[in-house]
Every structure is written in C-alpha cells, then in structure tokens.
Amino acid sequence: MKTNRSFKFWQWWTIIVSMVVYSIFYFVRKNFSIAMPGLTAEYGISNTSFGIIIAIGSLIYGLSRFVNGFIVERVSTKVFMAIGLFLCAAANFCFGFGVDLTFLITGVHEGPQFINTLVLIMGVTIVLNQYFQGFGYPPCARMLPQWIAPNELSTKMSIWNTSHSIGSFLAVVICGMIMTGLGSDMSGNPDIVARISQNLAGSIKGWDSMSVADQTAKVLSYAGHYGAWRMCFIIPGIIAVGGAILCLFALKDTPQSVGLPEIKGTETGKEKTAGIPGAHKKFLSHMVFRNKWVWILSIANIFVYVLRMGVLDWGPKFLTEDRGMNIQGAAWSVALFELSAIVGTIFAGWASDHIFKGRSHRMCFVAMVGAFIFLGLFALVDMPVVLSTIVLAMSGFCIYGPQALIGIGSANQATKEASATANGLAGICGYLGSALSAIGVGLVADNFGWKWVFITFIAVGVVGAIIFLTMWNAPRDGYERSRKFTEALVEEHEKSNK
8 A cells, every 4th residue: 555655746746847857848949930030030941941940940840859759768768858858048148148159150130141040940959959859758758657557647748748738838928028028129229120121021922901000010010029039049048058957857768767666557568588699670670661550640630730840830920910919919829729738638638548548649640630630620610719719729629639638559569668669759850840831831821821821721731630540450559569569589499599
C-alpha cells in the first residue's frame, strides 16, 4: 500500500513537472507567430518569406525529433530536455537582438540589403531554435510510458498533452500583451508612420479596399508600439532559462530511479535479449519501422499538423488581415482556440480509454471528422466575428485530439521500449505537414486570399479522417507483438549457438 501511494505521488509529480517544462518550450516557439505582424509592419516581410522560414524550421524540428528519438533511448531524459530548453532560450535572445546584429553586418537600418540580411538571420535563428525544440518531446515520449500503464495512457497522456495548449495559450496572451503594451511610441514620427503604411500596403491583400480610417488605425497601432516584437523573444527566453533549471533538478527518469518497481503488464521480454548482438536494433526495426500501425499513424500526422500548425502559426495574421481584428483581439482568439484545445485533448483521452477501450486511433477518426466540419463552417458561412471565433475554437477542440492521441497510439503500438523512436517517426511526418502548411498557407494567402486557405484545410481534414479509418480494427497496443518477437529472437539465438 505504501509503495502504491509512493508510486502515485511520483507518477503525478513527473506528469505535472514535465507538463510545466514542456509548456515552456512553447514560450520560446509560438512567440514568433505573434511577432510576425509587427515584423511585417516595421520591415515589410511578406507572408511568403515567413512561410519559407516556418517551413524550413518545421522540417528541422521534425528531423530533430526523429534523430533525438534514437539518442534519448540511451541518455538521461531530464538532462537532455534541460539542455534543449536552455539552448532554445539562447536562440531566442539572438532573435531578439537580430536587428542589432543586422546593423553590425550591413551598417544600415533600412533598405533591401538590411531586410534581406535580417530575414536571413531570422531564418538561421529559427532553424537553430527549431532543432533545439526537438530536445523537448522525445524525452517525454520515453519518460511517461515508464510511469503510466497502457490501460490509462490515453487519459493521463492526454492530460499531459494539454501542455502544448497551455504553453501556446500563455505564449500568445503574454506576447499579445507585450505587442500592445511595450515598445516605443513612434506614432508622432512621420517617417516611421509612412514606412509602416507602405509596408502594410505591400503585404496585406485588400489593403486598398479598406477605409482610410481603418488603414490609419492599423498603422498607428503598430507605430505606437514600435519594436515591441523584440521583447516577445527576450522575455520568453528568460522564462525558458528558469524552466531548464526546474527540469534538471525536479524530474525523475524512471520509477527505478526513486526505488520503485517496473509497471506490471509492460514487460516486453527485451531483457532476455540483452546478450544478443544487435538485439536492440532488431527490436526497433520490428516494433517501429516494420510496424504498419506506426506508419499509418505517422502518415496521418502529416494531415493533422497541416491543420493544427496552419491555424496556430497563421491565426494572428489571418485574423488581423482578413477579419479586421487588432493584434490583441487576434491573440485572444488564438488563445481561445488553445483553451478549447485543452478541453478537447482531455476529452479525447478519456473517450479513448472509456469509450474505445484504449484504441486511440478510433477517437482520432471521430475528432478529425469534427475538425473539418468546424473549419468548413468557419470558412464558408458568413457569421459575426464572435460566433466565427467560437467556431474556430471548436475546430481546436477537435484538432488537438488526434495531435495528442497519435503520440499515445505510437507509444502503445511500439511499447515503452521504442516509444521515443516511434514518436520521432511520427514527429518528422507531422512537421513535414507543418512545413507544407507553412509554405502552402503563405503562397495561397498571397495569391488567392485567406478564404482559399481554409477551403484547403477542409480537404486536408477529409483525407486525414480516411487514413485514420483504415486502422479502425488495429489492436490497442504492441506488447503482445513485442513479446512474440523477443521470444522468437531468443529461440533463434539459442539454436544458432547449439
């Protein structure tokens, strides 16, 4: 009884602390989307340029998750995670002072040379930051299945997965407040006002159709908080340093590290293969790369991330340019999307365990259907701003279910011994979707307008739902598969030694 109470304490301690630490990763990641409108206003950077930066960063992040999924199987998860968060903080400090670095290189504060160099510096910094972001999820994907049994993994991991939304929510709210509360008031400087007006006219589709009053209000709102975007990187960077320290001293890697036994029912038989050369490599190959269920989940993740990152990365820009919101209103709308996502994530985990008996892929199908329905209403039905914001939030309720459950399903199908690698594969596919979303949204928005962006999202949601449907009859987890494999491997090894 005492052991059980101790295990429950350390289990929830690990879940909560890792949630806090992982949510801080989003402080130094989602701040970029709130800063983008300010960067456009001050420097005239186009949606296409932002899209290319986001796309390259997304691919690097996916690659980082994939590579680090292998590495973290062999090192301390908490140390690995803490190093990653500290490096993210350093990258954000560099981004915040990117204008100063650009001036040192070019010797000018404006003009094509300045802008091109600034975009290059931003691109390099974002790429580095995204690589370091890949130090965050793989340790958690390996750590948490050590603490949570398969029959409750969907529920408790879904609670943990709200850290994505909590971090994003706090990032957009705090950075929204920074963008509207800090910076220098340059509204009385005619040169800066004229430059902002010119930049917005060149980057916002339909600018000429806006009334003069609306144009003036938008220009003055940016001029009144000139340079505020820089603090969107410096302040989160400071928070991230504190998060790295918390991670290093508060997290525990496994139950065994605090004197507790392994969870019953999660034995893979892998310990029997300890003396067999190449056993771990063969185990990973069988449980991940030759496991069709892991591959289906990974491919489906491409479509989930097109929707999730499309709204999250581009939401503030879309709402300010197409729906006429100011930056603070847009930030709160995206924050509401994230709050709804928190509820949706927890509900999806509960439904997976209690309605679908741990078969998370079935809940993914249901949620994906809901996602494209709500996105369709948002894009195609003319409605008041408040109602459209609620409908967008409901799409978040649905989108984040599959986002969380794909990681849970991959961990269950690959078992705790290969969960980080399986999630690395799902991650690189997911961020391929994020890259496609980044480039696609930027190009479609610049050439056809925002309405067609969301029509594309509807089609993506339909295809994603069909992919989830193909694995409706898949098993709940891969532990039986793993035990059969290790038994066969041991038998084969014994025969070869006779």
